Amino acid sequence: MEKLFKKTFAILALLVLTAFTIPTTVYICLSPGGKKYHYDRGCRGLNNCTHEIKAVSKGDAEGRGLDLCGWED
Template structure:
């Protein structure tokens, strides 16, 4: 089982798009918010379904900062 997981990780590193997703998801402190200032949620993935309705630019921030602003985790991701 561990060998299969290791091989999967190695293969992902050779594919640029999936490698960036692995890197992104490994940074648990990075979150994304809608830049309009009206959003009440933060998102773990910049391609989250909950951000589709955001008409402003998506902003990358920290989970701590988003929570200080009163934002909670998006319902699609919990």
């Protein structure tokens, strides 16, 4: 019985860990002047984007020196 408990606990721990390590997808406008990333693909900050809109991980966006959009903070 204890063995089953440990196995269940290990699976639960793994699930929690996985949930926290899944990268958040954000959207960025690939314009040269783009300095923001957006959680919402339909954000009004992205409506102005005349370039390609790309989905990247939040870490990737921050690595590009982008900040969270002013409409979504």
